[in-house]
Amino acid sequence: MIWAVIPAAGRGTRFGGPLPKQYMEIAGRPLLGHALDALFADPRVDGAMVALAADDDRWPGWTSLHGRPVLSCVGGGERADSVLAALQALPADVGDDALILVHDAARPNLHALDLQRLIDAASADADGAILAAPVRDTLKRADAGADAGADVRILATQPRDHLWRALTPQAFRRGDLTAALLRARADDVAVTDEAMAMERTGARPRLVEGREDNLKVTTPADLALAEFLLSRRGQARGKR
Template sequence: MTDLLDSAPKRKYWVIVPAAGVGSRMMADRPKQYLPLAGKTVIEHTLNKLLTCKQFDTLLVGLSPEDCYWDALPVSRNDRIIRYDGGRERVDTVLNGLYAILGKAEPDDWVLVHDVARPCVTIEDIDRLIRQLNDSETGGILGVPVADTVKRVERGCIVDTVDRSCLWRAYTPQMFRYQTLLNALEKGLKEGLQITDEASAIEALGVAPEMVLGSAENIKITQPGDLELAEIYLSRENKTDNK
């Protein structure tokens, strides 16, 4: 498949893939990133997808220091991948990844953070994210508008119907300047903020990240049934690529 990023302006892009979690909601015998999916593991699909983007010189994969599965995977020996120790929470793992390239990354380099449990992200979505944000000072994220009716519930009862016209689901990759993201995460942790994704830390700085329309198929695997859905999406994508 032709790499859609080849024609993009040549800049330095770092990719951080936090993968130190245990995925307890999957009720499996191993972290969800190592569960089988369409002939490989979830993490292999995710990393192989990112590796097709030749614009990404380095992928940093944040793993638990006790991880006993990674070394058995062929992708672990790819010379574009650097393993580093993750932290207790996702934000700690991302911050450790930023520290791992301290002194190597320039302040204005781009950093893309992508959930390891989103193996169905498409090259087209990544390409659109980079093209739309390439000249942005703030950066932004992939997402999709909320399609369902949203209810506010208190003590098990509906108390309000929320206006969904301005609501979006936040996906990844999320793409920000290296120094800006580093400052935002450090400041957020110091102030005790709840940092659920990189964009929330950037928002706390008083700036507004851009939202880039992505595909609704870029699902995050969190429940057992998500694996079946991801396999359908990946199978359909492979059929399209082979035409």
């Protein structure tokens, strides 16, 4: 069994404006809807659980998409809290061995082949797997001015060998991921993604190289790029 979990309780403060970024629209559909569409493009995904803010009044009330169930629950203040709430709210028949795909609500341009390869890899690996992309740009470490909001200078150039950017979905067994997130909470460790929680338990998740255009919308410029990418995909499908 495979279920998707989407943490969507965030406010999107870096994006700006009163509308949470997961509800920003492209082609008349919110980013969250595009994210769900992308996940359900694989017929092996049985359903989705979306973690929402307690006061979310913009949730469209979806109960199914593409013939599969879409459920919702109340998330938390941080990503890990929302993912954990969603895991605990899954239906009783979703066992500890079920594969869970955690995907960003504002990451609308997931390609079907990447998803297929991720599911295949995670299904065959007890430690799970994540989509990721090798770091290709030169990395610079900033000096203390970056924290002070003052004049920012280069402190050093960081080697990029063996560095990857974590993308989503990230795929792990329900029982393992739940235990990892509970352990991080008990240890008062703020994990920034699911793989980090799993790493703390000794797991070594597999890296599955994904497309660079699987971008997360964080700024208005990202939204414009995502709109362009999705329109190109739509045009390509129309020419087939």
